[in-house]
Amino acid sequence: AQKITQTQPGMFVQEKEAVTLDCTYDTSDPSYGLFWYKQPSSGEMIFLIYQGSYDQQNATEGRYSLNFQKARKSANLVISASQLGDSAMYFCAMRDGGNEKLTFGTGTRLTIIP
Amino acid sequence: NAGVTQTPKFRVLKTGQSMTLLCAQDMNHEYMYWYRQDPGMGLRLIHYSVGEGTTAKGEVPDGYNVSRLKKQNFLLGLESAAPSQTSVYFCASSYRFGKNSNQPQHFGDGTRLSIL
Numbered sequence: 001a002q003k004i005t006q007t008q009p010g011m012f013v014q015e016k017e018a019v020t021l022d023c024t025y026d027t028s029d030p031s032y033g034l035f036w037y038k039q040p041s042s043g044e045m046i047f048l049i050y051q052g053s054y055d056q057q058n059a060t061e062g063r064y065s066l067n068f069q070k071a072r073k074s075a076n077l078v079i080s081a082s083q084l085g086d087s088a089m090y091f092c093a094m095r096d097g098g099n100e101k102l103t104f105g106t107g108t109r110l111t112i113i114p
Numbered sequence: 115n116a117g118v119t120q121t122p123k124f125r126v127l128k129t130g131q132s133m134t135l136l137c138a139q140d141m142n143h144e145y146m147y148w149y150r151q152d153p154g155m156g157l158r159l160i161h162y163s164v165g166e167g168t169t170a171k172g173e174v175p176d177g178y179n180v181s182r183l184k185k186q187n188f189l190l191g192l193e194s195a196a197p198s199q200t201s202v203y204f205c206a207s208s209y210r211f212g213k214n215s216n217q218p219q220h221f222g223d224g225t226r227l228s229i230l
Contacts, residue, residue: 009154033216035218035219037218037221043202043223043224044221044223044224045157045204045206045221047218047219047220050216050218052216091156091157100145100162100164100210101147101159101162101172102147102159102219104156104157104158105156106154106155106156107156
C-alpha cells in the first residue's frame with residue numbers, strides 16, 4: 001500500500017482564492033512527521049511546512065497552513081489568497097518512527113489562473 | 115548561503131558510459147540522500163547516508179553506487195548508463211532526525227541527465 005497518496009494530479013484555481021491540496025498517509029507508527037514541498041517550474045524543491053504527529057495545533061507558515069486530521073490520516077495543505085507565483089508542483093512527504101527516509105507522494109500540479 | 119550544491123546541472127551520456135554526480139553541503143548535516151524524479155512518480159530514493167563512511171540502499175538502488183568519504187560530500191555513480199536512467203537527480207541533506215525531528219531535507223537544484 002502507498003504510504004503517501006495525493007489524489008489530485010492537477011488543479012486550477014482562480015487567483016486570490018484559497019486552495020486545498022489533499023494528502024493522505026498510511027503508517028502504524030505513532031511517531032511521524034509530515035512535510036510539504038513546492039517545486040516551481042524552475043525545478044528546485046522548496047520546503048513549505050511541517051506537522052508532527054504529536055503536535056497539538058495545526059502548523060501554519062504565512063499563507064500556508066496544514067489541516068491535520070489524525071484520525072482520518074490526512075494532512076491537507078491550505079494556501080490562502082492564492083497568487084500567480086503559487087503555480088507549481090506540490091509534494092507531500094512523510095517520515096515515520098525512527099526512519100531516516102522520507103516517502104513522497106506523486107504530487108499535485110497547481111495552476112493559478114489570473 | 116550555498117546550502118546543497120549539485121554538479122553538473124546537465125549531462126548527456128551514451129549508453130554504457132559511466133559518470134559521477136557530486137553533491138556538496140555546507141550545513142554540517144549528518145544525513146544525505148540521492149533521489150531520482152520521473153514524470154508522474156514523484157521522488158524515489160536511490161541511496162542515502164546517515165554519516166561519513168556509511169551508505170544504505172533506498173527504493174531504487176540498482177545500477178547506482180554511492181560513496182560518502184567526507185561528511186559534506188555525497189557522490190552518486192552510474193556504472194554503465196542505461197536509457198532507463200534518464201531522469202532528474204536530486205541530492206538532499208538534513209540533520210539527524212533524533213535531535214531535530216522537525217528539520218526538513220534541504221535539496222540541491224537537481225541534475226538533468228539524459229542517456230542516449
